[in-house]
Amino acid sequence: KQEVTQIPAALSVPEGENLVLNCSFTDSAIYNLQWFRQDPGKGLTSLLLIQSSQREQTSGRLNASLDKSSGRSTLYIAASQPGDSATYLCAVGPFGFNKFYFGSGTKLNVKP
Amino acid sequence: SQTIHQWPATLVQPVGSPLSLECTVEGTSNPNLYWYRQAAGRGLQLLFYSVGIGQISSEVPQNLSASRPQDRQFILSSKKLLLSDSGFYLCAWSRQSAGTEAFFGQGTRLTVV
Numbered sequence: 407k408q409e410v411t412q413i414p415a416a417l418s419v420p421e422g423e424n425l426v427l428n429c430s431f432t433d434s435a436i437y438n439l440q441w442f443r444q445d446p447g448k449g450l451t452s453l454l455l456i457q458s459s460q461r462e463q464t465s466g467r468l469n470a471s472l473d474k475s476s477g478r479s480t481l482y483i484a485a486s487q488p489g490d491s492a493t494y495l496c497a498v499g500p501f502g503f504n505k506f507y508f509g510s511g512t513k514l515n516v517k518p
Numbered sequence: 519s520q521t522i523h524q525w526p527a528t529l530v531q532p533v534g535s536p537l538s539l540e541c542t543v544e545g546t547s548n549p550n551l552y553w554y555r556q557a558a559g560r561g562l563q564l565l566f567y568s569v570g571i572g573q574i575s576s577e578v579p580q581n582l583s584a585s586r587p588q589d590r591q592f593i594l595s596s597k598k599l600l601l602s603d604s605g606f607y608l609c610a611w612s613r614q615s616a617g618t619e620a621f622f623g624q625g626t627r628l629t630v631v
Binding site: 410442447452497506509 | 524550552560561562567569577606608612614618619620621623624625627
């Protein structure tokens with residue numbers, strides 16, 4: 407079974423810093439990897455989707471990379487803002503199955 | 519555009535009572551549908567997924583069941599709730615094609631007392 411790990415579990419940074427969130431998975435046979443944002447008590451908002459054939463995806467200040475062979479993905483957030491404070495989750499879609507396995511998330515706090 | 523609705527937003531139920539949570543998707547047809555649970559301080563656990571009407575796959579044995587009576591309707595149920603059923607329940611959908619994006623509802627906070 408696919409295991410997804412996110413490091414660090416929590417991160418506190420001053421506003422304006424660039425930061426990297428990490429996601430690792432045990433089985434490299436995946437269809438895709440998706441990054442989500444979750445605000446307290448809310449559902450998940452999709453940030454970026456990377457297909458297994460892709461190396462990276464960018465949206466605004468966010469850049470996600472995928473190294474399938476090593477089982478790793480990173481989410482890079484440039485020039486962090488207090489509004490970026492949330493929990494960030496990565497999810498892996500295994501090859502051949504229409505379902506997603508999640509990491510436990512990184513809780514980000516950006517201080518003004 | 520596609521939207522996903524989940525209700526109720528919050529629910530407090532006594533132990534032993536039944537449960538019915540509903541999820542509907544608009545703006546697409548024949549979606550894959552999912553129920554996840556998020557326990558406090560833990561990641562999302564996939565409970566059930568469905569690739570079509572009446573087709574339900576269960577990921578973990580538990581006190582819950584799921585049904586898909588219509589193409590875009592997914593229901594999570596229990597006959598008798600346990601304290602351990604408390605958590606944040608999230609419904610999601612994706613297109614049938616493998617490797618597509620997943621979209622989530624706003625969740626239901628269930629507290630069993």
